[in-house]
Amino acid sequence: MRLKHTLPLSFLLFTTRGRLQRSSYWIVSLFIFSTFYVLYTLLIESIGDQSTYFLYPLLLGSLTTTAMKRLHDSNCSGYWLLAVLIPVLGPIWLIYQLGFKKGDRQKNRFGTVPDEAADYFKNDLGQLRPGLKTGERIINDVTQLNPVVVAEVFRPTSVEDLRERLRITTGPVSVGGGRFSMGGQTASPQSLHIDMRGLNQVLDFSKENRTIKVQAGIRWCDIQRYVDPHDLSIKIMQTYANFTVGGSLSVNVHGRYMGLGPLILAVRAVEIVLADGSFVRASRTENPEIFFGVIGGYNGLGIIATAELDLVDNVAVRRKDQKMARSDYYSWFQTHVRSNPDAVFHNGDLYPPAYRNIRAVTWLKTTEQPTVKTRLMPLRESYPLERYFLWAFTETFFGNWRREYLIDPLIYLRKPIHWRNYEAGYDVAELEPRSRTKRTYVLQEYFVPVRQFDAFTERMAEIFNRFGVNVINVSIRHAHADPGSYLAWARGEVFAFVVYYKQRTSETARQEVGTWTRELIDAAVSLDGAYYLPYQAHATPAQFHRAYPDAKKLFALKKTLDPDFRFHNLFWNTYYQPKSLES
Amino acid sequence: MLRLPVLTILMVLIAGFLFFRKKQPAPTTPAGKGCVVPKEWLVSNPHPVTPAEHLRPADQTFLTYPEWFLVHSPAEMADFAHTHTTTTFPFLYHVKQLWQSYGIVYDQIKGSFPFNTGYHVMIWVIGVSTTVEYAFKTLYETIIGRLTNPANGAVVTDEDQFNARLMQDYVDFIRMRPWYEFDFASRIPALFQTTSFFGPYFLRKLDRKYMLLTELLVKTGYGYLIKLGTKASYDEALPTTAVVVDRFPGSGLTSHPEIQVVKAESDGSALLLLPRYEAFHPAVAALVAQGVGFREIAGNNSAILLTVLAPDTWNPGFPECKPVFTQPIKTKPGLKRVAVVTPVRWLAQTVRLLKEQSVNIEHIYDY
Numbered sequence: 033m034r035l036k037h038t039l040p041l042s043f044l045l046f047t048t049r050g051r052l053q054r055s056s057y058w059i060v061s062l063f064i065f066s067t068f069y070v071l072y073t074l075l076i077e078s079i080g081d082q083s084t085y086f087l088y089p090l091l092l093g094s095l096t097t098t099a100m101k102r103l104h105d106s107n108c109s110g111y112w113l114l115a116v117l118i119p120v121l122g123p124i125w126l127i128y129q130l131g132f133k134k135g136d137r138q139k140n141r142f143g144t145v146p147d148e149a150a151d152y153f154k155n156d157l158g159q160l161r162p163g164l165k166t167g168e169r170i171i172n173d174v175t176q177l178n179p180v181v182v183a184e185v186f187r188p189t190s191v192e193d194l195r196e197r198l199r200i201t202t203g204p205v206s207v208g209g210g211r212f213s214m215g216g217q218t219a220s221p222q223s224l225h226i227d228m229r230g231l232n233q234v235l236d237f238s239k240e241n242r243t244i245k246v247q248a249g250i251r252w253c254d255i256q257r258y259v260d261p262h263d264l265s266i267k268i269m270q271t272y273a274n275f276t277v278g279g280s281l282s283v284n285v286h287g288r289y290m291g292l293g294p295l296i297l298a299v300r301a302v303e304i305v306l307a308d309g310s311f312v313r314a315s316r317t318e319n320p321e322i323f324f325g326v327i328g329g330y331n332g333l334g335i336i337a338t339a340e341l342d343l344v345d346n347v348a349v350r351r352k353d354q355k356m357a358r359s360d361y362y363s364w365f366q367t368h369v370r371s372n373p374d375a376v377f378h379n380g381d382l383y384p385p386a387y388r389n390i391r392a393v394t395w396l397k398t399t400e401q402p403t404v405k406t407r408l409m410p411l412r413e414s415y416p417l418e419r420y421f422l423w424a425f426t427e428t429f430f431g432n433w434r435r436e437y438l439i440d441p442l443i444y445l446r447k448p449i450h451w452r453n454y455e456a457g458y459d460v461a462e463l464e465p466r467s468r469t470k471r472t473y474v475l476q477e478y479f480v481p482v483r484q485f486d487a488f489t490e491r492m493a494e495i496f497n498r499f500g501v502n503v504i505n506v507s508i509r510h511a512h513a514d515p516g517s518y519l520a521w522a523r524g525e526v527f528a529f530v531v532y533y534k535q536r537t538s539e540t541a542r543q544e545v546g547t548w549t550r551e552l553i554d555a556a557v558s559l560d561g562a563y564y565l566p567y568q569a570h571a572t573p574a575q576f577h578r579a580y581p582d583a584k585k586l587f588a589l590k591k592t593l594d595p596d597f598r599f600h601n602l603f604w605n606t607y608y609q610p611k612s613l614e615s
Numbered sequence: 616m617l618r619l620p621v622l623t624i625l626m627v628l629i630a631g632f633l634f635f636r637k638k639q640p641a642p643t644t645p646a647g648k649g650c651v652v653p654k655e656w657l658v659s660n661p662h663p664v665t666p667a668e669h670l671r672p673a674d675q676t677f678l679t680y681p682e683w684f685l686v687h688s689p690a691e692m693a694d695f696a697h698t699h700t701t702t703t704f705p706f707l708y709h710v711k712q713l714w715q716s717y718g719i720v721y722d723q724i725k726g727s728f729p730f731n732t733g734y735h736v737m738i739w740v741i742g743v744s745t746t747v748e749y750a751f752k753t754l755y756e757t758i759i760g761r762l763t764n765p766a767n768g769a770v771v772t773d774e775d776q777f778n779a780r781l782m783q784d785y786v787d788f789i790r791m792r793p794w795y796e797f798d799f800a801s802r803i804p805a806l807f808q809t810t811s812f813f814g815p816y817f818l819r820k821l822d823r824k825y826m827l828l829t830e831l832l833v834k835t836g837y838g839y840l841i842k843l844g845t846k847a848s849y850d851e852a853l854p855t856t857a858v859v860v861d862r863f864p865g866s867g868l869t870s871h872p873e874i875q876v877v878k879a880e881s882d883g884s885a886l887l888l889l890p891r892y893e894a895f896h897p898a899v900a901a902l903v904a905q906g907v908g909f910r911e912i913a914g915n916n917s918a919i920l921l922t923v924l925a926p927d928t929w930n931p932g933f934p935e936c937k938p939v940f941t942q943p944i945k946t947k948p949g950l951k952r953v954a955v956v957t958p959v960r961w962l963a964q965t966v967r968l969l970k971e972q973s974v975n976i977e978h979i980y981d982y
Contacts, residue, residue, distance in 0.1 A: 041619060059623050066626035072757075073633045088762060119829045 045094040048110060052101035053135050053146040061131075064094050099126070104142035105135030137405065149411035152253050152274045153461035155211040157227065158185040171219035173211045174460065176468045177537060177568070178602065180219035182206065187227040191247070191305065191337045194226065198335075199309030204600040207331045209249055209276030212460060213283060213566040214474055216602030217330055223600050226335065228278050234258050235338060242343040243300060248278030248336045255341075256453050260407055265346035265452040267298035273409075274460045278336045283566040284328025284519070286511050286528060287456065290375040290394075293511035293522055296327045298342040304334040307598040311337070316515070325589050328517040330565060330603045332590045348402050349376045349395035350449045358382065361390045361508075362485045369394055370510070377455060380508035382529075383436045387493035387506065391440060395455060402449045409457035418462045422473070426502050426534045471536050473504070474545075474568070478552060479526040480561035482510070491555040492529065499548040502534040518586035521562045528564075546570040553579065569606045576607050583607070642708050642945075643715035646938045650723050653937070656918040656958050657727040663914035665886065669857035670914035671982040674728040677720040677920055679980045680954065681738045684713050685745055686789055687922075687952070687977065693782035695946045699768040700775045701782070702760040705945045706749035712942050713742055716954070719940045720920075723956075733849070744837070755826060763819040773810035774823030781827075790893040795838035795845070799831045806831065855888040856895055856981045859911035860902060867905040874898055884910065895981045900966060908963045913982040918956040920980040923969060927951055933968050935961040952977060 044052075044060060052060070068091050075083045100110030106129065115122040139145065158169030167184040188194040198205070201224060208218030209228045219225055231249035238244075239262050246255060253273035255266055269275075270285040281302065284294045292298070301315035304326055312334070314323035326333050356364060361380060369375050369392070377395035421439065425431040463473060480488040485508075496503055509528040514520035521528075535545050549570040553563045562579040563571065577583055587608055590599075597609055645651070659673045688709045695704055717738060765771050770779060781802060788797050806827055814820060857877070863885040868874050875888040889898040899909075912919060920939070923929075927949050931938060936957040944950040957965040962979075969976060 041622070044619070056619075059620055063619060063623040063626060066623065066630040069630045070626055070633060085762075091758065117825075119825060120832045123829075 044098070046097055048097050048100045050101055050143045051105040051135060051140075051146045052098060053105060054102075054132070056146065057098060057102045057130060060098050061095075064091065064098070099130055101142075102130045104140075105146065106133055107136055107140040107142065145410075147413045149413050149459070149461065152251065152411060152459050153464065154274070157187075158182070158225065169225070171206070171208060171211070171225050173214055173216070173218060175214045175472050175474055177214070177472060177474070177542075178216040178219070180206075180216060180221055180602075182219055182225035183222045185225045185227055187230045189230045191231065191303075191311075194231070194335065194337065195305050195309040195311060197224075197226075197309075198305060198307065198598075202596070203598070205307075205335075205598050206601050207278075207282075207335050207599070209279040210251065210274050211279075212272070212275050213279065215566060215568040217283070217566055218279075218601060220600035220602065220605060228276060228335075231337065232276075236340075239264065243340055244343060245338060245340045246277055247338055248281065248302075249276050251276050252280070253457060256408060256457060259343055260346060260451075260453050263346050264343040266456065267342040267344045268292050268295050269456055271456070271458050272460045273457045277339055277341070281327050281336050281339055282329060282331050283564075284514070284517055284521070286509060286522075288377040288379045288395075288509055290369060290372070290378045290510065291512070294328070294514045294517070294520070296324075296514060296517050297512070299327060300340040300342065302326060302336050302340070303338040305337050306334040307594040307596065320516075321589060322593070324515075324517045325586050328514075328519045328521070329586060330519070331599055331601060332586065332604055332608070333593045334599070344452075346407075346452050347376065347397050348400065348449055349452055349455060350398040350400060351393060351395050351447060353391055353393045353444045355389060355391045358388050358390050358489060359486060361392065362482070364392070365510070372396070374398075376452060378510060381440075382489070382506040382508060384432050384503040384506065385497060387489060387496075389436065390508070391444070393444075395450070398449060400449055402451055402454070404448065404450055404454060407451050407454060409454050409459070411459055412461070415462040415464075419465065422463070422465065422504065426504055469537065471534055473532060473534050476531045476533070476549065476552070476567050477564035478529045478531070478556040478561060479511075479521050479564070480529070480556055480559045482525050482527050484559040484561065485527050488527075488529070488555060488559055488561065492531075492552060495548055495551050495555065499544065501548060504532045504534060506531050518582045518589075519565065519580050520582070521564055521580075523562070526561065542568075550575065565603060569602055573607055573610075640943045642711040643719065643940055643942050645719045645722075645940045650725070650727075651937060651939060652723050652918055652956050654727065656956065657724065658917055659728065660911065660914055660916045663911055663916075664859050664884075665857045665911050665914035669853070669855075669888075671856075672728065672731060673915040673917045673982070674724040674731055675734060675982040676915070676918065676956075676980045677724050678731060678734045678738065679982070680720050680920060680922075681713060681717040681742060683922075683978055683980065684716060685741055685794075686786070688713070688745075689782060689789065690786045691944060691946055693779070693786045696770070696775075696779035696782045698770065699946075700760075700764055700770055701778060702756045702764045703768050704756075706753045706756075708945050710746050710749050713745065716940060716942065717742065720954075723939060737849075740841075759822055760826070763816070763822040765816055765819060772814070772816050772820050772823060774806075774820050774827060777806060777809055778823065778827060793845070795841045797834075797838065799835040799838060803828065803831050803835075852891075854891050856891045856913050857911075858887050858889055858902075858909055858913075860885050860887060861908040861910055862906070864902060864905045864907050871898065871901050874901070889981075891981060893978075896976055896979045899962070899979055900970075900976075903963045903966045909959050912959050912962070915982060916959045919959055919962055919982075920954060920956050921965070921969075922952050922954045922977040922980075923974045924950055924977050925953055925974045929953065929972075929974060931955055931969075933965075935968070936965045 068087060071087055072084050096113065099113055103110055103112050108129070113126070115126055135146065137145065144150065155174060158171055161170055164181065168181055169185045170179050171182050172179045186197055188197065204220055204223035205226060206218060206220040206223040207226045207228060211218045228249035231247035232254060233247045233250065234244060235247065236245035237258070242264060244255060244259060251273065252266060252269045252275055256273060259265065268287055268289055270280060270287050280295055281299065284296055286294050301313060301318070302323065304312045304314060304322060306312060312319055312322055314320070314326065316323060322333060326336060369378050374397040375394050376397055378393070380390045380392045383389045425435050465473060478488070507530040509530060511522045511526050511528060513524050514522045535541055545568070550572065553571050553575045556563055557575065557578045590608065663670060692701060692704055695701065770776055785797055806824065810820065810824065861884050863879045863883055868876065873890045873894060877886040877888055879885040889895055910916060924944070936955040939954040939956055942952045944952060966976065
């Protein structure tokens with residue numbers, strides 16, 4: 033909940049500060065007039081004419097204050113309301129100004145743009161609960177399914193700070209940034225939790241070489257703001273820009289980019305703080321074993337402190353979509369997307385619950401003028417429509433059917449043109465439900481070699497339907513092979529299946545998710561594929577090692593670089609040394 | 616802020632319920648469901664004797680009602696304005712009466728006559744304009760006018776007296792001529808010349824000056840536009856209504872120069888030209904007084920609509936005329952308007968019987 037949402041209605045009705053956007057003004061005016069009419073009618077009929085006069089201060093007061101705030105929206109002082117005194121022209125101008133004119137797109141002297149969030153959605157700094165010892169905090173991730181009590185939260189502001197802290201301490205350490213992973217990868221019980229979000233500086237930027245060097249606690253959205261004025265764009269990142277670079281590197285993310293793949297393909301070098309506080313630089317040529325172990329390595333070897341990333345041109349992209357039978361998708365993709373040099377983003381939305389149809393959405397490079405006014409995606413205070421759709425698709429009868437045959441066709445009527453940076457700037461807030469207490473939205477992801485697309489889809493559909501999984505969406509992405517990271521999820525050219533589903537938070541519900549997840553993992557692994565690790569750790573160790581055959585090499589490397597097993601989190605606790613935690 | 620939209624929807628629903636719920640007395644009460652006029656009264660005259668240039672569609676007697684309501688309504692307002700400020704005038708009640716009566720008259724002719732597009736368009740234009748005007752007046756009078764209104768709505772300021780005169784002049788004018796020909800512009804200087812700036816009820820004076828000035832300015836502009844539009848879309852209407860009477864009144868017409876004789880037939884019947892609109896009823900009354908009966912009016916021998924203003928308890932009580940609907944006159948408790956129909960051949964008898972009952976005919980809708 034953002035601050036504005038918790039303010040009472042009287043704040044809207046009886047204060048004159050700030051701005052009010054057009055749609056809110058219509059709603060609040062409708063509210064004022066209908067409420068007045070109701071009270072007026074009831075008072076006249078129950079008490080009498082005279083009793084209505086006490087309504088007038090409320091009526092005139094709220095009409096005046098809301099109109100003043102609406103005037104502020106176009107940078108006009110509230111005194112412009114006096115224009116009403118000029119017969120005919122005054123009221124006409126005011127009706128236009130209040131009811132029809134769009135507000136300023138930028139911040140003005142009366143405040144920021146209404147309903148535009150000041151920043152991307154963020155997780156908290158660690159929650160305090162009654163009963164915790166001094167320093168203890170609860171570290172949770174965005175799903176709120178993995179609360180972990182840590183001994184202390186430390187937020188370094190310089191790399192030196194961080195190194196010093198590791199040097200002078202012993203004991204378990206967990207590392208978190210944006211905390212958008214979904215399976216406890218950012219915390220471990222009674223560890224020293226390092227919140228990397230204070231390390232958010234741009235260290236070096238070269239427009240000519242198209243590289244940027246950043247501290248790992250910086251968020252992708254911050255980099256976008258930095259490089260956008262130079263007409264540059266991040267080469268590879270995930271769809272949502274809330275994440276920190278360090279977190280994305282540790283899970284080796286991918287996005288919807290065509291012709292690319294895992295994030296490691298766009299990383300030139302990283303600098304690591306090891307368990308003893310020492311500092312190492314790693315690239316494909318320099319300390320390559322660390323480079324391939326730390327990217328996609330779930331923070332097992334050391335803490336990624338800085339990263340040098342590739343940039344590309346910030347081109348305009350036009351959306352093109354096509355709905356087709358799932359069985360036609362693979363060959364269509366090969367001819368129309370894979371070899372298309374203009375394809376920048378691509379994904380296929382596989383419609384549940386039949387999984388027989390796909391809407392393929394491709395963003396193609398264009399020289400046309402973008403249809404959006406801003407270069408970066410504007411942030412919104414609330415996403416009522418998105419929230420409604422998520423609810424409707426998952427909770428109502430024929431919700432999925434309505435989405436496939438009514439809502440999506442309408443949404444895809446538009447043919448928007450965005451900047452590459454704009455299209456990579458989504459805010460996780462659009463997915464946030466009102467509450468995650470009883471039910472929560474969770475992600476999973478599976479990878480299979482491209483030729484196994486149909487085989488895997490059929491098995492996946494069978495498993496989902498047998499378990500009655502409430503799947504919201506399965507998004508298909510494409511990735512080229514990973515150049516060699518130990519926990520590579522793309523050992524060849526793969527399709528990624530990003531599964532977004534809704535689950536209850538009860539223990540039995542979680543166990544059920546575990547059961548079908550293990551079946552899906554078996555399905556993917558039997559087709560020479562893998563599953564993704566940033567999510568709940570439902571896989572058995574045997575499944576994990578079959579999906580990630582090089583994990584043993586990473587484990588061996590961890591023994592040398594982190595001999596005391598300082599770097600903990602749920603992933604390492606589960607698959608590396610499950611016993612150490614119990615002792 | 617999800618609460619606000621939810622609360623708003625809730626309040627709008629309650630407000631809608633309060634506005635549309637059935638209240639007593641209902642603004643308009645139909646005499647029955649659907650068409651209450653006998654179907655045989657709703658047949659166009661296949662072989663009119665009246666020359667073609669004087670023919671008008673038979674359904675127009677019904678369709679002119681909403682148009683004339685926009686004379687009846689200002690007339691009621693003008694009467695009211697002599698004794699009360701118009702702040703408490705029941706504008707929305709009249710809006711309901713307008714649309715409800717339009718619905719009822721349309722029910723009568725639906726299916727019996729071809730759809731009269733031009734007339735319906737005109738009704739919608741004037742109906743929507745009046746609805747908007749009355750809605751704005753209600754809004755303004757409720758939010759501001761009520762606060763400055765003198766006790767019991769007494770007409771004490773120069774401005775409210777000016778308004779009463781204006782209303783009366785306007786009604787007198789539109790009984791004869793289209794409303795948009797009324798000279799609103801010349802009333803603007805008059806507003807300032809005939810009222811003092813300072814005086815008792817100072818706020819009321821300011822409020823009324825603002826309101827009257829706005830009304831005059833808007834109507835000057837809107838009237839100008841409608842005049843242009845009307846000239847472009849409608850032919851100049853004839854100022855006369857041709858009637859065929861069964862007996863030539865002869866010398867009885869000498870005291871009525873407004874009635875012209877076009878042709879007297881050998882069988883005793885005659886084709887006469889009567890003034891149209893407001894003056895039609897007095898001319899008809901004069902002919903009825905001489906024992907004349909009607910065969911055709913504007914070429915029609917089907918039903919013709921009349922409205923009468925009668926006490927609450929009144930009923931026609933004779934089979935020659937059928938009531939269609941009643942509307943209470945809200946500002947004159949005890950009085951109601953009753954719309955009745957009768958075939959043209961019985962019009963004379965109906966007028967005579969109504970006169971015997973001392974009931975005032977408000978208007979005869981001469982197609």
